[in-house]
Amino acid sequence: MSLIEITEVRKSFGPNEVLKGINIDVAPGEVIAVIGKSGSGKSTLLRCINGLETIDSGSISVAGAQLLPDEAHLKALRLKVGMIFQQFNLFPHLTAGGNVMLSQMVVKKTPKPEAEAVARRMLERVGLAQKFDAYPDELSGGQQQRVAIARALAMQPTALLCDEVTSALDPELVAEVLAVVRELAAEGMTLLMVTHEMKFARDVCSRVVFMHEGRVHEIGPPEDVFAKPGTPELKQFLGMQ
Amino acid sequence: MIEFTLWDILRNLLLAARWTIVLSLVSFIGGGVVGAILLFMRIGGSSLLRAFTRYYVELFQGTPLLMQLFLAFFGLGLFGIDVPAWFAAGLALILWTAAFLTEIWRGCVESITRGQWEASASLGMGYVQQMRYVILPQALRVAIPPTVGFSVQVVKGTALTSIIGFVELSKAGTVVTNATFQPFIVYGLVALIYFALCWPLSKSSQILERKLNVAHRNH
Numbered sequence: 001m002s003l004i005e006i007t008e009v010r011k012s013f014g015p016n017e018v019l020k021g022i023n024i025d026v027a028p029g030e031v032i033a034v035i036g037k038s039g040s041g042k043s044t045l046l047r048c049i050n051g052l053e054t055i056d057s058g059s060i061s062v063a064g065a066q067l068l069p070d071e072a073h074l075k076a077l078r079l080k081v082g083m084i085f086q087q088f089n090l091f092p093h094l095t096a097g098g099n100v101m102l103s104q105m106v107v108k109k110t111p112k113p114e115a116e117a118v119a120r121r122m123l124e125r126v127g128l129a130q131k132f133d134a135y136p137d138e139l140s141g142g143q144q145q146r147v148a149i150a151r152a153l154a155m156q157p158t159a160l161l162c163d164e165v166t167s168a169l170d171p172e173l174v175a176e177v178l179a180v181v182r183e184l185a186a187e188g189m190t191l192l193m194v195t196h197e198m199k200f201a202r203d204v205c206s207r208v209v210f211m212h213e214g215r216v217h218e219i220g221p222p223e224d225v226f227a228k229p230g231t232p233e234l235k236q237f238l239g240m241q
Numbered sequence: 242m243i244e245f246t247l248w249d250i251l252r253n254l255l256l257a258a259r260w261t262i263v264l265s266l267v268s269f270i271g272g273g274v275v276g277a278i279l280l281f282m283r284i285g286g287s288s289l290l291r292a293f294t295r296y297y298v299e300l301f302q303g304t305p306l307l308m309q310l311f312l313a314f315f316g317l318g319l320f321g322i323d324v325p326a327w328f329a330a331g332l333a334l335i336l337w338t339a340a341f342l343t344e345i346w347r348g349c350v351e352s353i354t355r356g357q358w359e360a361s362a363s364l365g366m367g368y369v370q371q372m373r374y375v376i377l378p379q380a381l382r383v384a385i386p387p388t389v390g391f392s393v394q395v396v397k398g399t400a401l402t403s404i405i406g407f408v409e410l411s412k413a414g415t416v417v418t419n420a421t422f423q424p425f426i427v428y429g430l431v432a433l434i435y436f437a438l439c440w441p442l443s444k445s446s447q448i449l450e451r452k453l454n455v456a457h458r459n460h
Binding site: 050051052071074075078079082083085087089090091092093102103106107108148151152155 | 354356357359360361362363364365366367368370374375378379382
């Protein structure tokens with residue numbers, strides 16, 4: 001039984017069709033890396049899954065929650081699937097703890113003491129227990145991204161979408177974020193990540209999706225995709241020619 | 242001929258300045274309330290409401306305040322409504338202030354990056370929750386300095402109401418000049434009183450701007 005079902009999804013921006021019929025099924029606990037050149041549609045695909053972009057045709061569902069454009073359905077879907085962004089997007093007017101607490105209290109109506117307990121637990125999980133009262137601009141990029149992960153986890157999603165979560169980080173900060181993601185994968189979280197970290201994708205992912213010009217060009221376990229690319233486009237992308 | 246001391250002049254001007262202050266407060270607070278309503282129509286309403294507020298703002302920003310005062314004063318009179326000067330002055334200034342504040346605040350809301358909307362949406366928040374807990378708290382911080390700065394324009398704008406016969410500081414200046422024949426002294430004092438009202442406002446706007454910026458950078 002698939003957790004995430006993406007069926008024949010098409011999406012255009014004006015005359016430019018960026019997704020040309022995407023089919024991917026993700027089983028619970030799978031870690032999927034989406035790779036490809038910029039403009040191949042990989043970020044758009046991720047943003048469609050939790051409804052940040054509308055789709056023109058096809059269907060997407062996550063743990064039974066269908067992607068439909070009204071607010072109630074979107075909310076139900078977004079409670080199933082969290083998202084982490086390249087630019088972290090922490091709320092700058094709230095502390096790290098406040099960031100993790102807000103949506104619990106506002107969306108799930110969790111009472112404050114309970115939300116705070118969850119927030120402390122989640123921040124500890126990403127190694128930032130001592131930063132509960134720090135504001136985002138007092139944190140390094142890597143720490144901010146870890147807070148963003150804690151914030152998403154606090155909503156207890158069944159899957160997480162990671163949109164180039166290390167691309168805005170200084171090289172020395174990439175490892176700490178990837179370590180957290182690696183841990184999540186080990187704990188059985190379903191992850192769908194757009195990434196440029198090929199080594200990470202090879203080590204951690206169960207499957208790799210190579211996107212090219214709005215289509216799933218190749219898909220398979222990392223050993224196959226990285227070692228035996230079947231198409232010239234993937235070979236070129238991996239720098240194997 | 243009666244002699245007027247400087248104190249006589251100043252006392253009368255200060256008494257009239259009370260009305261400048263009252264009118265400024267009424268315009269600013271009333272304009273703020275109307276402006277806030279217009280703001281939500283402008284950014285969250287249906288396309289009809291959006292269009293209405295856009296034209297409203299363009300109309301009030303694109304015509305002189307003086308014309309708006311005339312229209313409020315004489316225009317309503319055409320419909321047989323007897324409009325006292327204070328009412329026309331208050332009405333026109335409230336509507337004028339609202340137009341400018343709506344536009345200032347819209348800019349502040351739109352200055353909040355798209356990422357904030359996307360992050361809060363991804364956490365399951367609806368539009369009203371996003372506004373209330375994520376966007377407006379940040380926009381408010383951005384909005385305070387320009388809003389306080391604009392209050393200076395409101396204070397100075399009240400001077401125009403003297404033309405439709407509302408007795409505030411400027412009108413009192415004219416009246417006192419007619420009695421004393423000392424225009425330079427009288428209008429000099431009038432200007433000083435306006436300055437005493439406006440300078441603290443612009444100064445605090447500057448201080449707030451610096452302070453809130455620092456707070457934003459490094460809490």
